[in-house]
Amino acid sequence: MGCINSVKPVAKSVLIVFAHQSSNSFNAAAKDVAVKELEKQGWTVTVSDLYAMEFKATATQQDIKGKLKNAEQFRYGDEIAAAWEAKTLSDDIAEEQRKITEAELIIFQFPLYWFSVPAIMKGWFDRVFTGGFAFSLQKMYDNGSFKHKKAMLSFTTGAMESMFLPDGINGDMNVTLWPLQNGILHFCGFQVLAPQIFWSPAHCPEPVRVAMLQNWEQRLKGLMTETPLKFASSELFDMSFQGGFRLRPDVVMERETQPHGITTGHHIGKPLPPNNQLKAPPEGTTGTN
Known part of the structure; x- marks a missing residue:
């Protein structure tokens, strides 16, 4: 049987799931600010640097070490849930699930790609949030597996803020974020904190980028007292x-x-x-x- 208590958080533990190719990027700077400030507050901070880890984004039979339930008609969702129950998931998935188990807060740091997360982060969701561990028919949304944990998106955009207003050319950012915040995070039970959005840092002068990071640092000081969405x-x-x-x-x-x-x-x-x-x-x- 799977461990019923596998999703209870360890106090003062944070997981940052980071998806950017460059350690010199603005996203990396935002990640570093979070690590430094949260550690200053006494948190244990773990970073999953997906590109540095060469994390596999594709969901395949390789994610299962044990015998398949039905090798002739492979159904990933069924097989991966059974593997979680039997503790036969691939080592990389099991390790990420361990990090989630210990975390009280998860921050996803990434650049917005095509109105969503980068493929490597989407693969992380696909492979790590397995049935049984992250959700079930009985455990979803406000009754979800991770209801005692908090999560948030922290990301950069290529476009300016006005382009994501209800009358902007890209459409309402609220609509863009609904599949990520409700369809993934809230679906798994997380208390979802308001996103940290860095609007178009690549097109901003240096003082503006510095101010963005300073505002993020200031927010982090009171992050866990914020009211969730x-x-x-x-x-x-x-x-x-x-x-x-x-x-x-x-x-x-x-x-x-x-x-x-x-x-x-x-x-x-x-x-x-x-x-x-x-x-x-x-x-x-x-x-x-």
């Missing part, structure tokens, strides 16, 4: 196959008089709640989870 509670849904895991009709009816949808994804045909994926609601306001 708000997502729709599982209690709002009919959590059954018969109900299709959809919002309950009474919930939809109650929202008819509200000016906005519940979240960026659960908009129910209404305007999106402002900055739902960028800022936590003010203290004292009623959240959705």
